[in-house]
Amino acid sequence: DVKVTQSSRYLVKRTGEKVFLECVQDMDHENMFWYRQDPGLGLRLIYFSYDVKMKEKGDIPEGYSVSREKKERFSLILESASTNQTSMYLCASTRLAGGPKFFGPGTRLTVL
Amino acid sequence: EDQVTQSPEALRLQEGESSSLNCSYTVSGLRGLFWYRQDPGKGPEFLFTLYSAGEEKEKERLKATLTKKESFLHITAPKPEDSATYLCAVQTSGNTGKLIFGQGTTLQVKP
Numbered sequence: 512d513v514k515v516t517q518s519s520r521y522l523v524k525r526t527g528e529k530v531f532l533e534c535v536q537d538m539d540h541e542n543m544f545w546y547r548q549d550p551g552l553g554l555r556l557i558y559f560s561y562d563v564k565m566k567e568k569g570d571i572p573e574g575y576s577v578s579r580e581k582k583e584r585f586s587l588i589l590e591s592a593s594t595n596q597t598s599m600y601l602c603a604s605t606r607l608a609g610g611p612k613f614f615g616p617g618t619r620l621t622v623l
Numbered sequence: 624e625d626q627v628t629q630s631p632e633a634l635r636l637q638e639g640e641s642s643s644l645n646c647s648y649t650v651s652g653l654r655g656l657f658w659y660r661q662d663p664g665k666g667p668e669f670l671f672t673l674y675s676a677g678e679e680k681e682k683e684r685l686k687a688t689l690t691k692k693e694s695f696l697h698i699t700a701p702k703p704e705d706s707a708t709y710l711c712a713v714q715t716s717g718n719t720g721k722l723i724f725g726q727g728t729t730l731q732v733k734p
Contacts, residue, residue, distance in 0.1 A: 515666075554667075554710070554724040569721060601666050610657050610714045610722045614666030 534602030629725035652716030
């Protein structure tokens with residue numbers, strides 16, 4: 512079975528902190544994605560990556576950056592966390608040029 | 624503007640009472656339509672991808688169909704364990720992986 516794991520299920524940070532969310536997949540997938548999910552707004556794409564060191568902005572990239580140094584790992588970075596970044600963050604992966612098929616369990620981030 | 628709308632927002636069924644969820648879309652070009660199931664506090668679980676009008680896919684009590692304007696997720700004789708939020712998403716032509724998600728339909732099946 513494909514597995515997408517995320518470094519934390521729950522995270523509490525303070526305003527202004529730099530936050531790292533890690534995602535690892537074990538099926539050699541080319542595509543990896545970071546979404547956030549908020550009530551009433553649904554899932555929104557932050558960034559995606561189709562290869563090592565390659566990235567593309569999604570719908571809401573402001574305040575975020577990403578890193579993909581290895582094929583299996585895709586990191587989301589909040590440069591200076593703000594309260595409006597409190598959300599559920601979901602990582603996903605898939606093979607080739609397809610939409611996300613396999614999601615991780617999510618990280619619920621609270622910024623105080 | 625590309626848009627995906629799911630209806631109803633919430634649906635309550637008795638166990639065994641079949642029904643359908645709707646996903647209507649307005650996009651410039653459809654590359655694929657995705658259905659997911661999401662349980663509370665968890666990541667979405669992939670169910671189906673449909674690529675062209677007339678295509679159908681089945682998995683246990685679920686059947687997804689696609690027309691040029693909408694997709695239906697038919698649930699036949701549902702059980703309480705089918706209770707979840709069902710998400711629809713559209714991948715448009717020209718995008719390598721970006722999906723436009725609907726708001727979801729929350730299904731509750733009572734025993």
